[in-house]
Structures are given as structure tokens and as C-alpha cells.
Amino acid sequence: MPRNIAEFRLIGQVGGIDQKEKVTFVNVASNYNRQVDGEWQEETLWNRVTCFAKCAEYASNAGxxxxxxxxxxxxxxxxxxxxSTIYGTDLIADSFSVLSRASSGD
Structure with missing residues (x-):
């Protein structure tokens, strides 16, 4: 039987971390290039990722x-x-890794 999958993969820079008692929310920015009126422009998209348990521990160590x-x-x-009914899309992290640390001058 086929399995339906709704997954995400995100590589970007941490903009902020909101650590709660049982959950950590991480705002991650990713940059995309797109063409507007023949000119290439960089667009930053922000994603709010929800982390639980061990993943939340890893996320809280990011800066x-x-x-x-x-x-x-x-x-x-x-x-x-x-x-009114409000609809949303949540990104629930299963894995969280720091690829590189921000330079100390930032």
C-alpha cells in the first residue's frame, strides 16, 4: 500500500529561538533568487520550525x-x-543540525 508523505528539508540561518518548557520554536531564514521584470532579486523566506524532545535540545544550542x-x-x-476557522501549516522537526556557527562579528 502506498504511503503518503509530507516532509520538508530546510537549510538556512537562525533568526531567533523561542524556548518553552516542552517545545522550542526556531525561526529559520532561507534565501531564494527569482526573476522580477527581467531582474534577478534575492527573496528571504522565514519559516517557523517546531522542535520537541531531543530535537529541541539540539535547537536550543543553536544561535x-x-x-x-x-x-x-x-x-x-x-x-x-x-x-472563524483558522488554518495553518506547522513544520515539525525530526532532525536539527548546526552546519556552521555565525561569525563573532555578527
């Missing part, structure tokens, strides 16, 4: 500006707010 590699699964969520 702002560090280059990281994160893989995991994509989870759809929904909830009610003020009578």
Missing part, C-alpha cells in the same frame, strides 16, 4: 545567524477564533 539543516514533517492544523 542567531548559525547555518542549520532541519528535516521533518509537515502538519496541517486548524482552530476556531472569534467564530
Amino acid at each position: 542567531k545567524g548559525d547555518m542549520v539543516h532541519v528535516t521533518g514533517r509537515v502538519k496541517q492544523s486548524q482552530y476556531e477564533r472569534d467564530g
Whole structure:
């Protein structure tokens, strides 16, 4: 039987870390080049990654500006707010690695 998979792989720089009691959220920026009106422009996209357990420990050791590699699964969520249904997409990390540390001058 085929298995459906919703996974992600992200390489980028840490913009911030929000460590809670049982979960750590990491904002990771990735840069993409795209052509706009014949000119190439760099676009930065921010991704909020959710880390639990051992992965959260690894993430909490990263610092702002560090280059990281994160893989995991994509989870759809929904909830009610003020009578409206809010939909979201969560990036749940299964693996978190620091590829290189930010230079001390940053």
C-alpha cells in the first residue's frame, strides 16, 4: 500500500529561538533568487520550525545567524477564533543540525 508523505528539508540561518518548557520554536531564514521584470532579486523566506524532545535540545544550542539543516514533517492544523476557522501549516522537526556557527562579528 502506498504511503503518503509530507516532509520538508530546510537549510538556512537562525533568526531567533523561542524556548518553552516542552517545545522550542526556531525561526529559520532561507534565501531564494527569482526573476522580477527581467531582474534577478534575492527573496528571504522565514519559516517557523517546531522542535520537541531531543530535537529541541539540539535547537536550543543553536544561535542567531548559525547555518542549520532541519528535516521533518509537515502538519496541517486548524482552530476556531472569534467564530472563524483558522488554518495553518506547522513544520515539525525530526532532525536539527548546526552546519556552521555565525561569525563573532555578527
